[in-house]
Amino acid sequence: MSVKKHRLSNMDIREEYEDFVFKKVMLRYSELESEKIRQENSKNAALDSETAEKRKKEIKKLIRRNKMKNGLRFFFSASKKVITAAAMVVLAAAVSLGTSVVASAEVRESIADYLYSLNAVRHDTHTSVSASANKEAFFDLESYGDDCGFAPTFMPEGYEKDEELGQYSYSNGETYFHISQSENGASHLDTERAQKVEVVRIGESKGILVQKDEITSVTWSCGIWLLSVRGTATEEDIIKVARGLRVNPGIEKEEIIYDWQKYIAFDYFYWEDAWIPTYMPDGYEADYDIKEAVEDFSYIRTVTFDSGTSYIKIEERYSDGLSGYHSMNPIFYYDEINEYSAEIKTENGITYVLFEPDWYVMIRVYGTAPKEELIKVAESMEYAPIISENSDYDLYNWEGAWITYLPDWYEFEIVDISEENGKHSFRYEDGKYYVLFEQKKVDAEPFDFSGMDPFDERIIDFEHPHAGATGTMPLTKYQYDNGTDIAVTYAQTGEVLETEYVFEDTWLRFESNLPLSDFQRVVWNTERKPKTNEFVDVELYDWADSWAPTYMPYGAKLISAEWIDGIRVHTYELLGKKIILKFSYEETDFGIGEREWEYNFDVTISGCDAKSCYNLYDDFYSMMTWSNGELYICVEGDYELMSMIDIARSIRKIQGNYPLY
Amino acid sequence: MIAMAIAAMEDDYARDFMTGIYIKYYDIMLGKAKAMLENEEDAEEVIQDIFLDLIERVGTVMSVDPKKLPSYLMAAVRNSSMSKIRKRMVRREHTLLIDEDDSLEWIKDESALPEDVYIKNEEIDEIAKALSLLPENDRTVLEDKYILEMSDEEIGKALGITPAGVRTRLFRARRKAYAIMKEGAEK
Known part of the structure; x- marks a missing residue:
């Protein structure tokens, strides 16, 4: 006989009641059981610490390998002179991997920030990287090993390290919080049905505070690090812990010396x-x-x-x-x-x-x-990395030239130089290997992809060395965010490797019978010759008493220099994109607040916090405004964001100009 | 394999979390699975599957109250081990470990928990303690339901019984727990 189900049958009510009671019973059971397991575990802890350490190492190693496998997914364009020695190590690794880079403009910007902030000095016998931090102010520093960039300097009262909850977790018995950090990482913020979502200031960065159910989290980025503090501790404590995180002196205080x-x-x-x-x-x-x-x-x-x-x-x-x-x-x-x-x-x-x-x-x-x-x-x-430099600067004697790099473990000599219809060719040989390097100004003409077969087996890599972006199948044009079309190939023809692409205003082509890894080094390390004039159009800045950009991308043409409502406006054009510089003695935000923006980001320009926004999907327009104490300055336009930041950062006090009034 | 899967996790926070579980609880979970399955290879397979599943559902696992996490993990071990045992039994064409009685008819004859008896708050603690004395089968179904928060369909699938059969087993397990508690109290 089966029991029929009625909506309010005794059986149903009984079942619901039991269900309710057993939820409570099982909760209690769960607590008792967990306690038992913890005790059992702690008995074995001493015996198993070695195993635990081994497992930790195993995972770390695998993570490192995964990271390497995925490539160092960033690359940014900056002069070799500016990049520090530490950065060079990173780049060297990227070069050898032959991987290019997928990174958002923000990530690149923060990486650049981080690298600029490093203080690496190469001496004759060693290279040192140093930073300073007060070791004594840190809590629980030994937990933050070599892989951690930050450690806490504030600990709410009553909180202690709680390994039961995780490696970087702390609790006071009732509530807890966890510190996490990742290099070049990403985080998912669960704001769905959250009670609170707010922007909070953490040091020089803006963080996002989310309160959902009992959990409060603050997530923010600092340089290449993405940091977060999360747990059931009070909002105040979580923010204080977040604000108290500092660079782990264990990593950066001591000098890293290659002796x-x-x-x-x-x-x-x-x-x-x-x-x-x-x-x-x-x-x-x-x-x-x-x-x-x-x-x-x-x-x-x-x-x-x-x-x-x-x-x-x-x-x-x-x-x-x-x-x-x-x-x-x-x-x-x-x-x-x-x-x-x-x-x-x-x-x-x-x-x-x-x-x-x-x-x-x-x-x-x-x-x-x-x-x-x-x-x-x-x-x-x-x-023990050795950083090679090219010494052929004299050969590339025109403004805006690209200079190739040749690994110095070969004995390359220049055997042929030619120039035809604006195309410069340089052929180097060392008896066994050769490198042919060609370049031509293309005045923003897009590269012709039509002759390329995307299924050509000779094409062995689609990465692009200079754009900071991954390329795509040759027949599908990839348009870089400054409007440049990019062709990407390392095409292999028997023993010969070739690649050609357009970057900014120049077409570049390489051909060589070098091993692939060294060929990639050549391509990746080829760089634009530094401009001879440190200042850009100094005479344009006679109106202001001190400040002018010292960097402007090659090919940028001045369209206008005029006064608009008391603001000095200099407009440049490059590859159909605008770069606009504005200067004012009067306080103004240059209208940044009146526009709707897809993204805000933090950027420090000449030591000042700039208000910065950009659109990625709509019109790729960016705007940065800040004050240097003398002037209000704005850099805006639809040119590539990293270059816009470089331009903004290049604005320096220059000598010999005249006051505005 | 487990370490590789953890290392491949993209979210660092989640990866740290899973690393913690792996370091702390792998041995005890494996020990439990070995004890239940009496076969090292099967136990390792079960634990590996559990970790892969935990990684897949890491968001849910992270939302478990940390105080209750160990028992959550052990419940997962028991659940998977039972499932493995069931499969093994089926494979060997032996009698099913779990009975297939889907009807609720037997409930009528159960008198351990009379309908007019209501459980007092203070008894909750006692029943919770009594649960550890329950046979593994009964405990598993309670854990599946209340700790792992699985649906009747999911539990049924794991144990090889129908959702109605799951309800039956839940009834029986609850009553057994109550009976054990009462027995203990009388002694």
Whole structure:
């Protein structure tokens, strides 16, 4: 017999009642059970701390690998002179990966901010990066390891670290909060049906405060870091903790020093991105005959150390990512060298220690020396980047020229220079390899994509080195946000690699038989020759007593310089886009508040907080206004945002001008 | 595999959260699964599936009160292990561990919880304690319902019974818990 269901049958009421009671019962059960599990866990904590550490490392390593695999997804255009040494390391990694960059203008802007703020100095024997912070003011600093940029300097009363809740969590027994931070990260803010969504000021940034149910969160960005404090603590405490986060001195206070002298046989590891041993057993001497080979677009260099009775070889394989990894075939690693996955094996009296300290380099230390010594040598390997510079500036003797870069581990010499119909060609050779570099001013004519076949197997990469944006299939025109059409290819023809594209007002083409990784270096490091005149159109700024831009993108033409309602307005045009500079002694926001904007962003210009907005989808228009204490200044227009920021930041006090009145 | 899946998570906050769970609770979860399944390989498979599922539903998992998170995880282990056991039994063509009685007829004969008896607030604590003495099958269905907040359909799918069968099992489990509590109190 079945029981029929009536809307208000006793059975239904009974069931509902039991359901209600059991919800309470299960809540209580859940608490009791959790407590039991915690106790059980804490008993094992001491035994398992090693395992926990191992797991943490394993995940960190995988994250790092994922990051490398996904590429360092940013690139920004700035002069090499401006970029610090630390930035160069980052760029070098990006170059070697052959990956370009997908980054929003904001992210690029904040990266640029961060890099500008770094203080790196390259000395003859070392490069140092330093920052200062008061270590004593920090709480719980040991929790914030090498991967963390920020640590708390404010802790609400009664709160203590609570590992039960997570690595960077604190609680007072009743309420809790969690600090999270990510580099170049993104965050999802759940504002749906939130009780409160507000903008709050966190240091120099604006953060978003969201209160939903019992959880309050504040999310903001600082340089390349995306930070958030979230939990059931009071709004006041959460904001205070957020405002108290400071750069972890453990990371930045100490100087990062590449001490060239400590490396063994430094002279032998002469190439950029080299990994160099800092330990070598007594009696082993380096052999000058450095073996070089190219396989699967990877460059392999081997340095041999010999004691007369046994040898140690250090082989470094630089690849554009996966190819090197697979060709060596150690897909599964069971050992570790300095936290890096490694494979150690001995065959026929030769011990091999193979590890991957980075996504794009594999190191193999092998030989007939004792296994322990080989492992010690492998463990001593350190990254010691050498930053190469091009010395061919004199050849590129016209305004706005692009100067190619040639890795200095080759001995390239210029063998041919020609100019025809405005096209400059430079051919370099080193006996084995050649690089052909061509460029031509195109006056904003779009690049012709029509001859390109998107399914051409020769096309092996769609990334673009200079635009800071990922390209697309050649037949689908990609229009960069400053209006420039971009062609992107590293097309492979037998042993020859080619790429051509248009950037701003110049068409550039490269052709070479170099290994892919080095070819990419050449392309990525090619840069615009710095303009000879530090100031732009100084005479235009005679009306003001001091301030003028010292940078303007190449090809920008002055359209008008006029007074409009007491405001001095200079309008430039480039590739059909406008760049407008406005100056006023009277307080004004130049109408920024009257327009509707898709985005607001924070940008610091000459140490001042600028009010800044831009539209991404509507008309790609941006506007920045600020006051330097003497003048109210505005930079606006529909030219590429990063360049607009560069222009704004280049406005300097100049000498010899006359007062406005 | 679990570490790889966690490392691949894009949201750093969620990834930190899952890393914490992995570091802290993996062993105890695996231990529980091993005890239930008596097979290391199956236990590892179950835990791996649970982590992949947790990663997929990380938003929900993060909204669980941190104080109750461990029991939430253990409930997930019990649920998945039971499901595995069921599949194993079916595969071996043995009698199903879970009975297929979908009718509510038997309820009439159950007298453990008379209809005029109402549970007092102070008894809630006692019943909660009694739950740990419940057979694994009964506890799993209660946990699925009230801790993992699964629907009758979802529980049915996991346990290989119909939604009506789930209701039956819930009835029985609740009454058993009450009976155990009463028994304990009388002693």
